[in-house]
Amino acid sequence: MTSRTERRDAMWIVIGAAVLISMAMRLRQSLGLFMQPLTQELNLPVAQFTLAIAIQNLAWGVFQPVAGALVPRIGFRAIMLLGAVMYLIGLIGLSVTTTGLGVLIFAGFCIGPAMGCAGTAITMSVASRAVSAARRSLILGIISAAGSAGTLYSAPLGQWLSTSIDWRAGITAFAILACLMIPAAWIAGRIDRRPIPAPPQGVTEALSARLAAIQALSNPSFVVMALAYFVCGMQLIFLTTHLPAYIEICGLDPMLSATALALIGGFNILGSLFFGWAGGRWNKQALLGMIYISRSLVLAWYFITPPTPGSTMLFASIMGFLWLGVGPLVAGSVAEMFGLRWQAMIQGIAFMSHQFGSFTGAFGGGYLFDLLGNYTLAWQLGVGLGLIAGAMQLTFALTRPPAPRPA
Template identity: 60%
Template sequence: MTVLRTPLLQTLRPALPILIGASLMLSLSMGLRQSLGIFMQPLTHDVGISIADFTLAIAVQNLAWGFLQPLAGALTVRYGFRPIMLGGALLYVAGLVLMASAHGMLGILLGAGVLIGVSLACTAAAIAMSVATRSVPVTVRSTVLGMVSAAGSLGALMAAPLGQILNQDYGWRVGLVGFVVLSLVLLPAAWFAGRVDNIPLPKPANDEIGNTSAGVAVRTAFTNAPFVVMTCAYFVCGMQLVFITTHLPSYLQICGLDPMLSAQALGVIGGFNVLGSLFFGWAGGRWNKLALLGGIYITRSLVLAWYFMHAASPATTLLFAAMMGFLWLGVGPLVAGAVAEMFGLKWQAMIQGLAFMSHQVGSFVGAYGGGVLYDSLGSYSLAWRIGVATGLAAGIVQVAYALIRPSEPPLVTARS
C-alpha cells in the first residue's frame, strides 16, 4: 500500500536512468526506421531500382527483426541486456552508413534490410519494454510501459522533418547522413538502459515459468490459447502499420500533394502516438488487455477505410495521421503487459519476440505486398482493401475471444 500512495515520480526515481535510456533507444530506433519511406521515390530513381525492390529491402528488414527477436530476447537471459543493446546500436549505425553510400540493390538490401533489421531485434520494442518491465514495481508497470511506448514515437517527430528537409535541399544521401548522426545517440542510450542488468529478477510465482528452460518456455507459450490468438492477430498490426509508413509518402506524391506533407503526417502520427500510448498504458492497468488490442485493430481498419475511400488532401491526411497515430504503438504496453502477466519476467523478451515474429511477417506482407500490388496495378486500391478486411477480422476475433475466455488457468508450475 505504501507504493500506491507514493507519487509516481518518486516511485520511479531509482529507475529513471534506465527508463530514459530505454525510451531514447526505442524512440530513435523506431523513429528512424519509420521515416525511411521519405527517401523511397528519390532513392529508387537515383539508384535505378523499382519501388518493389525498395519495399523488398524493408520487408527483409522486418523479417530479420521479427525472426531474430526471440533469439535476442533469449540472449539477454544469458549475457544481459547491455551487450545485446550496444551491439544492436552499432549495427544500426552501420546499416544507415551502408544505405547512404549504396549504388545498387545490394547496398540497400544489406543496409536497410539486413543490418537495420538485426539491430531492431536488439534495440526496439520487445527489448525496451522488457527493460522497463523489470525496472519498476508491478503496481505502476502498465502506466510505465505506456510512457516508454509513447517515447517510441518521439523519434519520428524529429527524424521525419529533418530527413525531408535534408532530402529536399541536399538530396537523399545527405538526408540519410543526418539519420546516421542521430543514430549515434543509440550508443549512450543503450549503455544507460543496460543498468537494468544490476536489478535481480523477482522470485517467480507458482504459475510463472521463471525456472524453466527456454525450450519449455516456448512450448508453454504456444500451448496457451490467449497468447496464440494474440499472436495471430498481431500479424495484421504489422501489415497495416508498415504499409502506411512505407507507402504513404509514395501515395501522397501520386496524389500530387506537397512532398513535405508526408513528413508532416509521420510527425503527426508520432505526436498523437504519445497520447495513445499513454492512454492504452493507463487503460491496460484497468481493463482486459486482449480486448483493448482487438478494439485497436477494428478502429484502425475503419480509419484506414475512411481515408482511402476519399480523395487525399492536406486536411484529411493530417486528420488520418492523428487518428492512426493515437492507435499506433498503443499495442506495445498491452502486449508487453499481457506477456508479463501470462509468463513472468525472465523469458518476457523472448516470448514477446515470439509474438512479434507474427507481427513482422505481417510487416513483410504490408511493405513488399503493397509494392508488388502497386507495380502490378498502378494503384494502392487493392492493398488498402486487403488491410481493412484482415484488420476487421483479426480485431473481431480478438475481442470475441477475450470476452468469451477472459482468463486462462495457471500456465505451468515453476521448475527448479
C-alpha cells in the first residue's frame, strides 16, 4: 500500500470514527430535553427517568472494557456495528413506549451497552491506531470535538419538535439521525486491516486482557486518573440530565435549555481541539486536574447566583470549553502508559469509573430533587467533590515523573 493510499485510508477511518462518536454522544446527551414532557405524559416520577439515564451510563461503563477486550478477537468493525444497531433499537423503542419499564429498557439497557460498543474508548482507540504518535493527541482532540458537534443540531431539533409536536417526534428524529451510525461504523472498521503500531519506548504491552488489566490497576498514575474520572462523570451527566429541568423551574424559557446544550456542544469543539493540542505539549494529567477545578468553580458560580438567559449562555459556553477536553487527555495518557494493543479495554476500565460517577449524578440528582424539592444539595456535592478530585489529580501529576513523549 502506498503512503498516499495509507493517508487517504487513515482519513476515512478518522472520519468514520468522528461521525460515529458525534451521533452516539450527542443524541443521548440531549435526552434530558424530553424528561419533563415524557414523565408528565407517562405519569412517572422524575427519579424513574433519571434512573433510566443512570442505568444507561452504568451499562455503558460496564460494557466498554468488555467491548475493548473483545476487539483483538473479533475486530473493531463488529463491535461498532453491534453498538450502532443497539443504539437505533433503543431510540425507536423509546419513541413508542408507553410505560416506565419501556423507558428503563430502551433508554437504559439498550442505549447503555450500545455506547459501550460505539462510545469514546472504542472510537478513540480506532483513531489512535490510524495516525502517528506525533499527531495522536491532536487527532484525539478532533474525535472528541466531533462528539460535541451533534449537539449543535440535535438539541435545537429535539426541543423544537418536542415543543411543536411532542417528545415522541423529537426522539423519532433522533432515531433517523442515528441511522448514520451504521455506515460510519463500517467505514471506521477499516482499521482492522492495519497492523497495531509499536508501543512507546520503555512500554511493555501485556500479552492478555487479564495481564493488561492487572498492569493498569497496579499503576498509581492510572488509578488516580480513574478515581478523578468518577467526579467528571458525575458533574457532566448531572448537567445534561437536570439543567433543562432547573432552567424550567427557575421560570426561564424552555428553549433556553436547547440553546445551552447547543452552546456546550459548540464550545466543546473548541475546548476539545485546544486540549488535544495542549496534551501533545504539556503534562496530560496536570491538564486534567486544572479542568476539574475550573469546572467546579464555574458550577458554583452559576448555581449560587439567580440564573438569567445571559448567565446561562455564559455558563454553557465556559462549561462547553471544559467539557470533553478530558477525552483526548485520558486516551492519550493510556496510550503513553500502556501502548495501543489494549487501549480500548484499559481506557474502558477508567471510563467505568466515570460512568459510576454518571450513575450517581443522574440518579442522585433526581433522588435529591424528589426528596428536597430543589437541586441545592446536589450541586453543592458536585462542586465539593470536583474540587477535591481536581486537586488530587493535579498534585499527583506534578509529583510523578512525566510520561514518555511521542517521537
